Amino acid sequence: MLSLYIHTDFTAEQQAFLSGHLPASVVPFFANQTNDAALQKAAFLQSAVVFGNVNPAWLEQHPNLEWLQLHSAGYNEYEGLAWKNVPLKQLQVTNLTGFFGQPVAETAVAGLLGLYRKIDYLAKLQTTKTWVGGALRPQMQLLFRKKILILGRGDIAQCTAQILAGFDCNVTLTGRDTSAETLNNALRDADAVISTLPENKDTLLFLNQSRLSLLKDSAVVVNVGRGSTLDEEALLKRLQAFPLSGAVLDVTHQEPLPNQNPLWNLPNVLLTQHTGGGYGLENMDKIEYFLENLDLFLNHKPLKGLLHF
């Protein structure tokens, strides 16, 4: 028998689907079926496999955990934690790879195109039944043939580039191998910068004041990576004090964004509230991904999305 602790907040229907597709030897425990924290913790400590982003501190207390399947692509919370300081025997940690590329890319383009075609502004006008109509037309922009700089070369970046090809955009992807000179020239040249960067020691505040200062006044900044990779104070200063066309932020330093944060009020900022990865079948697809990986795990084969810390 194998005990499986499920931390992810699945609906009853999704739980039934998952349970119905587990081998008979696997016994699931769904954490959200109880409010008893002690019971949850006990079930966790008895489980060899965990599905979902449990409190990273818990891992130190469970040296016999064999496999942790995260329900996210990001894993920075788990990096440099327990398995460096604690004698964990054989823990494998896997994330969801190639999973959020399309949904996040669609939100990145929806946000950028939305600013260009003033969809956000038109939606706000609708709440007060205000017709502006033709007077808005000179302020509209086209995504057609724009120069787009994408930070990153992963799934999100690839999907975004694929979508932008339909708009005949001139797309540049950059990564660790890109020289400072090439990057700086690309920043100076870009009509929009789309950051897809994950959080790690190399990406913290990557879009800092110095890099943001290279952007054209007409540029748009899009962040669908991690909030920590962008210097929000520097972005705010450029949006408020120096011209910058706008920003689309799916991620911010603090989420939920605090009420007093001035980003809420800036007219050319669109906040998509970390919904970028979402889509109707997201949880069902996560379950399918896990079931495929579970099959590999039970057959002692290499897991999909295995992280190397």
Next chain:
Amino acid sequence: MLSLYIHTDFTAEQQAFLSGHLPASVVPFFANQTNDAALQKAAFLQSAVVFGNVNPAWLEQHPNLEWLQLHSAGYNEYEGLAWKNVPLKQLQVTNLTGFFGQPVAETAVAGLLGLYRKIDYLAKLQTTKTWVGGALRPQMQLLFRKKILILGRGDIAQCTAQILAGFDCNVTLTGRDTSAETLNNALRDADAVISTLPENKDTLLFLNQSRLSLLKDSAVVVNVGRGSTLDEEALLKRLQAFPLSGAVLDVTHQEPLPNQNPLWNLPNVLLTQHTGGGYGLENMDKIEYFLENLDLFLNHKPLKGLLHF
């Protein structure tokens, strides 16, 4: 000397550019430089060439007008008017062809993708600093691989199909040659219908109650053609009383949309206020288009966008 009456509402800068590029033999009169209606009318009646969408009724009073360059792609107001009833000698009417394809297509996709990624809803949430975040994710949809039916085969339709290719959509274009059976099946099958239809006797209320009733409950209706080609009452009924995922309306029967029209308040309706054709350089590009056509006109060559009524 050739007198040119300019009806389009150009800025002083645009007027200077146009004047600076006219041959010395052409004398422009900019209607918006005066509020004197009698003076405008007198200038119109003296002009051999008109640039801009003047009152169609005026044309009957000016049998010597030689060329009318419309500043729109649509020309239904001018169809079946003066030149059928009045002995106009040699009037040529030209519209702007291949001009609004890309901007209108970008608004169509921005609206549809905006509904799928909830950009309109997120923009509204931002006005009240309301964080919903992850709870929205199950409601998000993807444009990826959706079945999109485009009504029309013109520039807007072609540009829209080109953009949707980047989302790997399954796109069907229909036209006059499409059989009723094929069209009805496509309506039943579509995740979204994008109408790019111009107004003419064949397209009036083309998307009527019967055709709208074929759509799936999850379908989205996008109208970037003419408001008159869609039965708004029938659409309203489907949006209110029967499930229908949403609608993006760049055009409506009445524009500006009256305050009491229930479309303003429907949560899944996005009104883009006939901004679809707009972009920053729209007027400058119209001037360039006119100047090219003027050169053809002065050299007695066939004009671009010549309409056959």
